[in-house]
Amino acid sequence: MYTFEKEYNLMKQHLEELILAALNTLQAQGEFSLSSIPPLQIDTTKDKQHGDFATNIALVLAKPLQRKPREIAEKIVHALPVSPNVAKVEIAGPGFINFFSSMQALSDVVPAILAAQDKFGHCQLGQSKRVHIEFVSANPTGPLHVGHGRHAAYGDTVGNLLKAVGFSVHKEYYVNDAGRQMDILAASVWLRYLTLCGETIIFPTNAYRGGYVVDIAKVLHAQQDKRLHMAAAVVFKDLPRDEPEGGDKEEYINALIIRAQQLLGDGYKVVFDCGLHAIQQDIHDDLVELGVVFDTWFSERDFIKTDVVNNLIATWKQQGYVYEREGAYWFRSTDFGDEKDRVIERSNGQRTYFANDAAYHIDKFHRGFDKEVWIVGADHHGYVPRVRAALQAGGIDVNNFSAQLVQFVTLYRGKEQVQMSTRGGEFVTLRELRAEVGNDAARFFYVMRKCEQHMDFDLDLAKSQSNDNPIYYIQYAHARICSVFRQLAERGGQYDQTIGLAHLHLLTESYERQLLTRLGHYPQVIANAALQYEPHLLTHYLRDLATDFHAYYNSHQFLTDDIGLRYARLALITATRQILINGLKLIGVQAPDSM
RNA sequence: GCGCCUGUAGCUCAUUCGGAUAGAGCACCGGCCUUCUAAGCCGGGGGUAGCAGGUUCGAGUCCUGCCAGGCGCGCCA
Structure with a gap:
């Protein structure tokens, strides 16, 4: 089987042997007097005028040899x-040595x-090590929007790439179903329900206002x-004022949640679960339709129903990683490079979100994963150092932890920026985007840029289905190749691969050389894209x-008489x-036979 | 105020552990369909890589200081 090491590196390896042989000869002849030979760097070239491979060894040796x-x-x-x-x-x-491969x-x-x-x-660089990759992990308080789509496409593609280079990949969605946001959702659902029961309700400022709640x-x-x-x-009796009446919207919604819990008793859980399940199902289906499983x-x-979080806090208290101050318990994250220590247990006895999250990240490794890739919104960047600190305190080698920060997607309709707010109710969902531009274009666009790069997503442009869309260009290349074979069949020809492989020496045109060279780079591109978590390298x-193919197609007839x-x-x-x-499969995009 | 990210052609972005004359697409200009799909190809114009220093054989890339934009700095999640 063809592998990264065996074939692609073979040429580099071969060149390395040749250069080393030359250096040894020169040393033996007394031309060079090097105490040690520096590691050789052999690169594939950017410019074909520079051949296929180049080494800078002469530049590196200039100084020691004077x-x-x-x-x-x-x-x-x-x-x-x-x-x-x-x-x-x-x-x-300045002194590069360029190597031109033989045809x-x-x-x-x-x-x-x-x-x-x-x-x-594909290759075995990953040595079947188990990689845990967490992404999307959006709060189940509403449908996924276009920003989550970027996380989904990026994370899924990175997972596919890691699998291709030999890692055992596990994709996980962390469902934040325990926080206050979920209670706000429950309250929002209940109020809409009460309206359906015929009550007249003034909807709270801070509630979820989207139509999906209805x-x-x-x-x-x-x-x-x-x-x-x-x-x-009864519901609104003696509640504090909401924001429009000069009150505090947070206090108001909190009071409303407590009121709902008191009035509903066991029924509160019914409302809560109804909201949670509906939204989680929706998110799940949305992702599956995008091809993300x-x-x-x-x-x-x-x-948090397990003892894992409790045990962690107890252990840390014992190990001195946690101290008490002003009635709360603090984790000494500054010992591990964080800016300030972090509360893990509040003075009211409740644990913070961070306590759960710290335990969760450590638990990933305890579940047997060798490596963790955590894909998270760039707005969480300040949060990364404390997670890293938690892992170190948990005895995890942080070299096996990588946080990839995904920047926001800014939506445009033509020149006009689309404002997005989850609670404003006026936001573009991932589902709407997919319906407009299709899954293929959505996935391709999402991974076309480095994750830490802001993304301007122009809906009108993506919707236009014009040739501005690079996905068509690539898919068209595939369809054209399929079409050539259809033409061959129509002319009564029968493709014989054995004959073809026996005559590869006839491929001497510059376009053929260019295409062959490009094909040879593929394994390296996959390895780079995977190890650097940069799928955009693959799209490029x-x-x-x-x-290369389109240029070849336009210059030479494939169905020749010879x-x-x-x-x-x-x-x-x-x-x-x-x-x-x-390549398209790794990105999650179809390769149609005709267009 | 402190921290992280970003700054490259008119626009959107590339530039493979620091490599050669910084490249694509879109837009603009000019050519190519009686021949395997013109959703294509060929050619052209377009750049002080935010600014200023530094490190070295060599800097868009690394370091320092400014400037501009984004994000983050809670006993929220």
């Missing part, structure tokens, strides 16, 4: 052993791709009829690959099609 780089380079090139994989060696610029070496990638098929580009209330009303009905006069949905409420690569050349070219574009499919 000689000019170009002079050193010439010595090295003269001492290089001859190789059938190397067509040409040149010295360029033989380049065209080897075609049989490699055709043999490995959907496994091409939908949930309708379900509740259908299930419970009037069983949870209370008169508005989590291995686990980890409930905070279930988690696919764009470039499609460009059978050997014809099938060699078809073998090449079959390999190209395979890489398009492989």
Whole structure:
């Protein structure tokens, strides 16, 4: 099977051997007098004029040898052993040594791709280590919006990439179903329900105002009829003022929650669960439709029912990581590089969200994961140091923890920015976005940029389905290749891959060389994208690959009369099609046969 | 005030542990469909990489100081 180490590094490895041989020869001849040979750096080149690979060794040796780089380079090139994989060696610029692969070496990638098929580009860098990847984890207080979509597409693609390079990947959604926000949702649902029961309600400023709350209330009303009905006069009796009346909206909603709990008793849980389940189901379905499937949905409420958090706090108290001050318990996160210590247990006895979260992150490792990737909104960046501190206090090697901060998505309709607020009720949902632009375009757009880069998402542009959309360009390349084979069939031809592979030496055009070179880079792109958590490298690569193909398509006829050349070219574009499919699949995008 | 992120062509963004003449797309200008899908190709114009120093063979990339924008600094989640 084709692997990253075996094939891609083979050429680099081969060049390394050649250069080392040259250096040793020069040392033995007394030309060079190096006490040690520095590690060799061999890069794939950006510019094809610079060949396929380049090394800066002559530049690095300039100082220890006290000689000019170009002079050193010439010595090295003269001492290089001859190789059938190397067509040409040149010295360029300040002293770079450029290597031009032979067409033989380049065209080897075609049989490699055709043999490995959907496994091409995969490797075992991850050594089957277990990676926990947490993303989205939006509070179940409303439908996902376009910002969450970016998290979903990014996290899912990073997971796919990590799997491709040999990690055992576990995708998890942390359900924040234990906080005050959930109580606000419950109160919001109940008030809408009461309206359906015929009560006249002035809706609180701080309640969730989205239409989905009314939908949930309708379900509740259908299930419970009037069983949870209370008169508005009773519900609102002696409550503090809401904001419009000059009061505090937070105090007001809190009082309303307590009132709801008192009046409803056991019924409160019915309302609460109705809201939670409806929204969690909606989020789940939304993600599945986008192609994002989590291995686990980890409930905070279930988690805090276990002893894990209690045990952690008890342990930390014992170990001296926690001290008491002003009636609360503080975690010494400053001992681990945080700005200030953090409360984990409030003076009223309640644990903070952070206490649960610290225990959750440590628990991931106790569950057997070797590595944690935590994908979280950039607005949480201040939160990362204390999580890191918690992991260290928990005895976890933080080198196995990576927090990826995803910047906001700013929505535009043409030139106009769309304001978004979860409670304002006027926000664009992920579902609406998918309906407008399609899942493929949504996923592709979302991962096109580095996660720490702000994203301006123009709905009008994404909706336009014009050729501005890079996804069409790549998909079109795939469809065109499929079309070539349909043409072949219409003309009564029968593709014979064996003949094609036997005639790869006929691929001598510059466009063919370019395409072969690009195909050869794929494994490295996958490895880089995975290890750096940067799927945008893959989208850019696919764009470039499609460009190489379209240029080739426009310059040369594939279905030539020369059978050997014809099938060699078809073998090449079959390999190209395979890489398009492989890359798009990692991003979660379809590769249509026709458009 | 302190901390993190960002600043590259008119716009949106790339630039592979610091490498060669900073690249794409969109937009703009000019060409290419009797030949495998023109959702395509070919060519052209367009840059003080926010500003100023520093480190070295070499800096968009690393360090320092400013400037501008975003975000964060709770016994909220």
